[in-house]
Amino acid sequence: MASIAGVSVPVVPSHWRVLAVAIGCGIVAALVILWFVGLPIVAAGFAAATLVITGVLIAARLLFPRKDVRSGEPDWTVANAIAAVASDAVALTDRAGRLACANDRYDQLFRGYPTPPNLPIDAGDTERLGSAGRTAWRDGEATASVVAGGTRVDVTIHRIGDTMLLWRFAARDSADVVTTAIELLSGPQGDRLGEAGIMAALLSPDGRVRIANRVLRMRAMGHDEGAIEGRDFARFLITDAGGMVRFEREGLSGNPLRVVEIPLLESHDAPMLIALLDEEVPIPVPAIGSSAASHVRSLVALMPVPLALVDRDGRFVHMNDAFQRAASIDAAAPPLYPGDLVVREDKGALADAIRRFAGGGGYATQLAVRFNEKPDEAVHISLTGARGLGDAAVLMGIKGNSEEGRLKNQVAQATKMQAVGQLAGGVAHDFNNILTAIIGHCDLMLMRHTPGDSDYDDIQQIKTNSNRAAGLTRQLLAFSRQQTLRPQVLQLPDVISEVSNLLKRLLGETLELVVQHGRNLGPVRADPGQLEQVVVNLAVNARDAMLSSHPNGGGVLTIETRSVTAADVRRLKNDILPAGDYTALRISDTGTGIPADVLPKIFEPFFTTKEVGKGTGLGLSTVYGIVKQSGGYIFAENIPKAGALFTIYLPVHSSAAGAVTQKVPPKPKSGETWGSGTILLVEDEDMVRAVAERALTRQGYTVRTAENGEVALEVLGDGPAPDLLISDVVMPTMDGPTMARRVRARFPQVPILFMSGYAEEQLRKSIDLDNVAFLPKPFSVQQLAEAARDALATK
Structure with missing residues (x-):
C-alpha cells in the first residue's frame, strides 16, 4: 500500500498497469476504425487482437523474469594475496590509470601507494616510466630503469588482458653490480656492444678474465668459443715501442687499441671492467637512441665511481649519480657544460682538454681543478677519449676527492719531497767541497798579505761571498735533513x-x-x-x-x-x-x-x-x-x-727524572795551533786535499796524502803508525769508516778526524769507532788546524 495525501492506496503491479493501458489503447483504436470504416466486426477484431498480443507479452514476462544485473567493484582478494608474496614491489593499475592493488614492498620502496608512473622520482624518470607504460598497453610489455630513494630500480611492465597493467619494480643492490655486468657481457647485450665496436671483459682483482663478450674472444683467441675465462688478460696484449697496445695474436701489424679501465666498486679487491676500443679503424657509431648506446649509458649508471659522458660539442650527455654527488650537482638543474662546474680560473684549461679529446687527440690525462661549491679543495678530473658510445666523445671521471685519493696525494707529495731532498743534499755536498777549496785558498793567500795590500780587500771579498754560499748550502742540507746539529x-x-x-x-x-x-x-x-x-x-x-x-x-x-x-x-x-x-x-x-x-x-x-x-x-x-x-x-x-x-x-724527550739538561759551556781553547807529528790525509777531491795538505804543512805537521782508502792502506804499508788520521767519509772504492777500521786493527790508539759535507748524525750510524772527531765542510784553514790540534790532544 502507498500513502497519498494521508489515504492508503493499493500498489498495482507494473504488468497490470501495462494491461490496462493496452486495453484502453485497443478500445480507442477500435472506435477510430469504426468511425472511418463503419464496420463493427472489423473494429471488434482489431481490439481483440490488441488484447491477445498484450496478454502474451505479459505472460512471457511473468514466466521468464529478467535477471537483476548490478554493477560493482571486482573482488581483488586473490590478486592481493599473490602480490603480498612477491619479493619485488608489485602494483596493478586499470585502464583509467587507477591503482587496483599493491604489496608491502611497494609501500616500503615508494613510502606509500602512489599510482605509477607518478612516483616520487625525478621528472626525467617519470617521463621514461610513462612512456614505458604506453608501450606496454600497445605491445604487451615494456621495461625501464629509474632511481628511487637513491637506489637503481629495474621496472618490468606486463599487460593483462585489455584492462590491466602489472608493474614490477626490482631494486638493484650494489652487490649485484658484478652479477649484472656478467649477465650484460655474456648475453645479447654483449653482442650489441660488440656490434658497436666495444670489446669488453670483466677481470678479477688478480687480472684474470671472469667473462668477456664475443667480439673480444674472437680478437684475442681467434674464435669466439675459446675458453678465455680464468686466463691472465695481460698475456693477450703487447705494447710496441711507441706505447701503443695491440692484441698479441694480431702482432704489431694489428690495430692499436685504447684501454679504458672502469672500476665497478670502491674496494681494492673488486673486479675491474675493461673496455677495448680500436684506435685507427673507424668504428660504427650507433645512432642516437639505439640499443647499444642506451646499454652503455645503463652501464655508466651502474658504476659507483663518478663518471660522465660528454659529446663532441663539449656538452654533458649523461652523468651517473656518483658524479652528481661528487660535483654537488642539483639534479633539478644540471649543468650544460663541464666548465659550469669549476671556478673561473679552471674553465679554460678544462674546456681545451675536452675539445682536444673530443677531436680524437690524446689518450688520457688528469687535470687538477676546483669546483664552484668547494673552491678551496682541489680535485683531479680524468679525461679519456671515447669512441663507439653514441653521442659521447669523452669519458670524464672525478678522482682525488675521497679519503683514499687524499692519502695518495700526501704519499706522492712526501715521495717528491724526499727525492728533492736527496738531490739537494747531493748538490750541497759537492758544493761544500768546492767552497772548502775556495775558502782554504783565500786563507792561504791572506797569510801572505796584510791589511792595506792592494789584493787584501779582494781576497777578503771572495772569502765573504764564499761564506754566504756556504750558508746557502747549509740551508739545502737543512731541507734534506743532512746538516750537522748540536741537539x-x-x-x-x-x-x-x-x-x-x-x-x-x-x-x-x-x-x-x-x-x-x-x-x-x-x-x-x-x-x-x-x-x-x-x-x-x-x-x-x-x-x-x-x-x-x-x-x-x-x-x-x-x-x-x-x-x-x-x-x-x-x-x-x-x-x-x-x-x-x-x-x-x-x-x-x-x-x-x-x-x-x-x-x-x-x-x-x-x-x-x-x-x-x-x-x-x-x-x-x-x-x-x-x-x-x-x-x-x-x-x-x-x-x-x-x-x-x-x-x-x-x-717530548723522555728521561729518567724528566729534568732539562743545561748547556755546557765550551772549554776555553788555546789560540796556538802549531804542532808536530805525522798526519795521514785521505781525501778523494784533489782541490780539497791540496788545500788541507798545505794548511797542515804550514802548521808544522808532516803530511802524507792518499786519494781513497785503498791507497791510504798502501801508503801506510808496514811503516809506523801515523800520529793522526784525517779522512773524508764518503769516497769511491773504499770509504773512510772501512779504511779507519783496518787502520785501527793495526794501530788501536791512533786518533781519527773525519771530515764531510754530510750531517754528523747521519754518518754516525756508519761509524762504530771510539775516539773519533768530526769536522763539517766547508771549513777554513784555522778550523782545520784547531780540529787537528784537539784530535791530537786526545791521544
Whole structure:
C-alpha cells in the first residue's frame, strides 16, 4: 500500500498497469476504425487482437523474469594475496590509470601507494616510466630503469588482458653490480656492444678474465668459443715501442687499441671492467637512441665511481649519480657544460682538454681543478677519449676527492719531497767541497798579505761571498735533513724568550707580537740555534704577508706553545702524525693566508711567490728540514677569515727524572795551533786535499796524502803508525769508516778526524769507532788546524 495525501492506496503491479493501458489503447483504436470504416466486426477484431498480443507479452514476462544485473567493484582478494608474496614491489593499475592493488614492498620502496608512473622520482624518470607504460598497453610489455630513494630500480611492465597493467619494480643492490655486468657481457647485450665496436671483459682483482663478450674472444683467441675465462688478460696484449697496445695474436701489424679501465666498486679487491676500443679503424657509431648506446649509458649508471659522458660539442650527455654527488650537482638543474662546474680560473684549461679529446687527440690525462661549491679543495678530473658510445666523445671521471685519493696525494707529495731532498743534499755536498777549496785558498793567500795590500780587500771579498754560499748550502742540507746539529734537551719557552727581542725588531712598530705559553710543557731535544732560525724564518714570512695585506700596520703575530698528549693526537685523526706526546709550537698571523694552489708547494726548495731577487725560496724548506731532522712534524693551513697558521709538533724527550739538561759551556781553547807529528790525509777531491795538505804543512805537521782508502792502506804499508788520521767519509772504492777500521786493527790508539759535507748524525750510524772527531765542510784553514790540534790532544 502507498500513502497519498494521508489515504492508503493499493500498489498495482507494473504488468497490470501495462494491461490496462493496452486495453484502453485497443478500445480507442477500435472506435477510430469504426468511425472511418463503419464496420463493427472489423473494429471488434482489431481490439481483440490488441488484447491477445498484450496478454502474451505479459505472460512471457511473468514466466521468464529478467535477471537483476548490478554493477560493482571486482573482488581483488586473490590478486592481493599473490602480490603480498612477491619479493619485488608489485602494483596493478586499470585502464583509467587507477591503482587496483599493491604489496608491502611497494609501500616500503615508494613510502606509500602512489599510482605509477607518478612516483616520487625525478621528472626525467617519470617521463621514461610513462612512456614505458604506453608501450606496454600497445605491445604487451615494456621495461625501464629509474632511481628511487637513491637506489637503481629495474621496472618490468606486463599487460593483462585489455584492462590491466602489472608493474614490477626490482631494486638493484650494489652487490649485484658484478652479477649484472656478467649477465650484460655474456648475453645479447654483449653482442650489441660488440656490434658497436666495444670489446669488453670483466677481470678479477688478480687480472684474470671472469667473462668477456664475443667480439673480444674472437680478437684475442681467434674464435669466439675459446675458453678465455680464468686466463691472465695481460698475456693477450703487447705494447710496441711507441706505447701503443695491440692484441698479441694480431702482432704489431694489428690495430692499436685504447684501454679504458672502469672500476665497478670502491674496494681494492673488486673486479675491474675493461673496455677495448680500436684506435685507427673507424668504428660504427650507433645512432642516437639505439640499443647499444642506451646499454652503455645503463652501464655508466651502474658504476659507483663518478663518471660522465660528454659529446663532441663539449656538452654533458649523461652523468651517473656518483658524479652528481661528487660535483654537488642539483639534479633539478644540471649543468650544460663541464666548465659550469669549476671556478673561473679552471674553465679554460678544462674546456681545451675536452675539445682536444673530443677531436680524437690524446689518450688520457688528469687535470687538477676546483669546483664552484668547494673552491678551496682541489680535485683531479680524468679525461679519456671515447669512441663507439653514441653521442659521447669523452669519458670524464672525478678522482682525488675521497679519503683514499687524499692519502695518495700526501704519499706522492712526501715521495717528491724526499727525492728533492736527496738531490739537494747531493748538490750541497759537492758544493761544500768546492767552497772548502775556495775558502782554504783565500786563507792561504791572506797569510801572505796584510791589511792595506792592494789584493787584501779582494781576497777578503771572495772569502765573504764564499761564506754566504756556504750558508746557502747549509740551508739545502737543512731541507734534506743532512746538516750537522748540536741537539740539547730544552724547553720551547726558553727558545722563544731568547729570540723575542730579535722578533720585535724584525716586526717593527706597526706589527704586534703576542706570546702565549701553555702549561705542563714537556722538554724536547733539538738544536736551540736551529730552532731559533725556524721561529725567525716563519716570523719574517708572516711579517711580509701582513705588510702586504695591511700596509698601514695593525697586524698581529701570535706565538703559542702547548702540550699535546697522545689522546689529543688520536682526536686529530691525522694520518701523518703518529700517536705520542708532543710539545707544539703554533705561529699564526693576520695576513691574507696561503693560496690553495700554493699550499702544497710551500716547503719545496727554490719555490717562492716573491718577486725576482726578493727571495731564494729556501726559507720554508730550511724550516721543514730542521723540524724533520729534529724528529718533529710541521703542518701549514689557513685560518678562516684570518691568516696562515704553522704548527710544529716536537716529540717530548723522555728521561729518567724528566729534568732539562743545561748547556755546557765550551772549554776555553788555546789560540796556538802549531804542532808536530805525522798526519795521514785521505781525501778523494784533489782541490780539497791540496788545500788541507798545505794548511797542515804550514802548521808544522808532516803530511802524507792518499786519494781513497785503498791507497791510504798502501801508503801506510808496514811503516809506523801515523800520529793522526784525517779522512773524508764518503769516497769511491773504499770509504773512510772501512779504511779507519783496518787502520785501527793495526794501530788501536791512533786518533781519527773525519771530515764531510754530510750531517754528523747521519754518518754516525756508519761509524762504530771510539775516539773519533768530526769536522763539517766547508771549513777554513784555522778550523782545520784547531780540529787537528784537539784530535791530537786526545791521544
